[in-house]
Amino acid sequence: MPIVEAEGLVKRFGQTEALRGLDLQLDRGTVLGVLGPNGAGKTTAVRILTTLLKPDAGRAVIDGVDVVAEPHKVRARIGLTGQYAAVDERLTARENLELVGRFFRLGDARGRSVELLRAFDLAEEADRPVKGFSGGMRRRLDIAMSLVARPRVLFLDEPTTGLDPRSRLGMWDLIESLVAQGTTTLLTTQYLEEADRLADRIVVVDHGHVIAEGTADELKTRIGGERVTITLGPEADVGATVAALAPFRIDGAEPAREGRELTVGVRPGTTTPEVVRQLDRSGVDVHDVTIQRPTLDDVFLALTGHAAEERTQEEAA
Amino acid sequence: MTASTTAATVAPAEEVHHLQHGVVSALRDSWIEATRHLRVIPRNADLLIFATLQPIMFVVLFRYVFGGSITIPGFTYNQYLMPGIFAQTVVFGSAFTGIGIAEDMQKGFIDRLRSLPISQSAVLIGRTVSDTLRNMITFAVMLAVAFAIGFRFDGGLLRGIAATALLLAFAYAFSWIQALIGLSVKSVEAANSAGFIWMFPMTFVSSAFVDTASMPTWLGKVADANPFTLATNAARALYNGRDPGNSVWQALLWAAGITVVFAFLTIRRFTTTATRG
Structure with missing residues (x-):
């Protein structure tokens, strides 16, 4: 049974339909790449799956728990790293991690923070305020915070958007090592290259629904590689x-x-x-x-006959 | 990051973390959230200095610039003015609640909190409680300055403490109005202006600085109907050992009413609407 299962998700913001019947499935121990241009509905889908937003129609189940009926139980099972590094800039890296540990009532929130600081290569900056951190360091801390309680599913919403090329490569290495340890991950991205490298399966999303899915190789074969x-x-x-x-x-x-x-x-x-x-x-x-x-544009051109269009309006909500 | 360290670090837990429920757990969540803000107070000296300098400036301006030309029957201006300054300062202090919430929204931290298995209202209660504790620090500084320029608890220590507590309760109620503003606006800058703009007329069209009888009749009526006038009068009577009449209870009722209504509206908005992303 898939650990994440969404069926016919619909979400409207005023006149615009951000999601028009989105389906997806994520199997335990695998990585699903949700690929699409800005405004395709990727972030809206993640926000529904992580209980931040209620769908207008459709249902989503995570680890057997319905996201609308029992959001509290879902939250105990997931880790979320959104598009903007959700770290408290005024606190140190250690304090940020301990805060999450305390919210989860971990017996040893301190010890857990030390473990994560080491694993995410932040031990040396542990006691510096996050305000002075680079984009890559913030993103690492953000992901570490999502993993404090060892979630069953990790959601990464555009984890490398806004990072410089070097930090992007570092982030790819990091995500690969998480995946190697069995972290089930749902990852959204605008980059085919990123989905290709990190995801076991890819769903291509356009205008709020899935237009293609398969492994990276299957998709590439379809678009001519x-x-x-x-x-x-x-x-x-x-x-x-x-x-x-x-x-x-x-x-x-x-x-x-x-x-x-x-x-x-x-x-x-x-x-x-x-x-x-x-x-x-x-x-x-x-x-x-x-x-x-092949780029995202090639995928779209091959699949839809039109280039990837930005629809920023929908995702602004 | 090395593979060997991550192996033990991120592997999914066998057992899903035990879920916490109930009021005690919600209060604990609120306190954990409050400490997030409290522990940065000593690090943010700028903010604390600004929050203290502004009231000192008002004390000096009104007391020494206008004080000579303002006479209030039955009071020395110092004894009349200080409770008004205290009231205005702590109510202004509540604006930090809205600014802080807007900041957390803009930076995505609210999403982090909302995706954790904690009491949703704890995010707001923790914020308002920590802001009130910060307001207490400001209040202590103001009292010290006021005492230095001759203000006294003429009604005795207990009434002085009661008056202080009443003003803090009133400011706490206002922090829920600010919380709703912080959740509703689109940016930190907007929270800043939307939070402060209405507090100027509210605190000046009142009995805080002058006798409302000295205002044009229509304005005096507005000032008399202002709950801020009520709170100021109640605190002033207690500080000065005068008979507060029903003003103390009425002021407390206002504080309780505003808290209940705005906490309800704010928590509902927080739990049902999408945050910016």
């Missing part, structure tokens, strides 16, 4: 170039030619150096080689 674009030199032989690319090509992917640019669908994980070496060996005259990884 990665593409390599080659800028041919004046002497280049198109036929030889296509032949040279055969080892990387996805079966049945037709090369597309536009002027001096040749684009071919390639298997996931193909790297630029590999392609360059292969072309070199074949003696093809090439000016440039680039690999495009």
Whole structure:
């Protein structure tokens, strides 16, 4: 039985429908990535699942407990890290963690804080006010606070939005290690790359409902995966170039030619150096080689025929 | 972060944490939330200094600038003015409740609290209680300054304490109005202006600084009907050992009424509406 199960969730804010019958399921010990553009309804869904918002229709059950009927029991089972680091800036990192521990009536809130400070690499700044923390440190503390009571499900709402690229990589490592320890996680993101790396299964959300779901590989296959674009030199032989690319090509992917640019669908994980070496060996005259990884826009284009649109209005509520 | 340390650290609990219920647990939640605010008071010297300087400034301005031209029958102006300054200061102090709540909302901390298995009203009770305790510190400073410039508990220590408690109870009631404002506005800045703006007419169109009989008739009527006038008169009578008549009970009724009505409205709004995100 899935640990999180939502059926037909509907939520309206005035005239706008943030959710129009959203379904999702999360199995114990796995990571579900909820992928969609701003305003797709991701945050609204998380807020309903974490009891912060009541749905207008539909139902959601977490660990066998209905979120509307028994929110208190649900809250004892979940950890939530929202889009904005929910830490008390005036307190130190240690005090923030102890506060949550005391609210949960942990026998040893102090000891638990020390454990988490070490695990989240915050031990050295434990007694500094959070006000001076970097975005990445705040986010780490925020997640640590969500884990004080060892929740059965962890909700991470856009955990890397607003982080610089280095902190984003650090956050990915951290989430991966949480997942490795068996933390069941529901993660929302706008980045296909992030869902690809962290999630076992992905649901793609658009305009308040799920438009596709599957593993990252399944989705990529549906949208054509990665593409390599080659800028041919004046002497280049198109036929030889296509032949040279055969080892990387996805079966049945037709090369597309536009002027001096040749684009071919390639298997996931193909790297630029590999392609360059292969072309070199074949003696093809090439000016440039680039690999495009599919983005959220590609997913949307493939699935809906339109690019990912922002609908900020809905999520502002 | 190393894998070995996390193994023991984040693994989901076998047993779901034991749930706390009932009034005792809710009170404990409230106190835990109150200590979140109380422990930062000594660290936020700026705020405390500002909250103390403002009343000292008012004391000095009214006492020494206007005091000479204001005469109140039956009182020295000092004995008349100080209870009014005390009342105004603690009621102004209640605005910090709304500002603090708006800040917690804006920064997402309210979401953190609402996603914990704690009493929802504890979040608000903890805030209003801790703000009242901070108001007591401000009050102590004001009393010290007032005594230094000659104010005395002419009604004796017990009545002085009773008057102080009454004003704090009145300010506590107002902190629930501010809490509702803090929950309703869209930003900390808005909480700041929406919290203070109406308190100026409320505290000045009253008996706090002058005799309401000296105002234009219509304004005097407004001032007399103002519950803030009632609270000030009650406290003033107690501090000065005069007969307060029914004003003490009426003021306490107002405080209780405002607390009940606004606590109900605020808690209902808190538990049923979405927070900003």
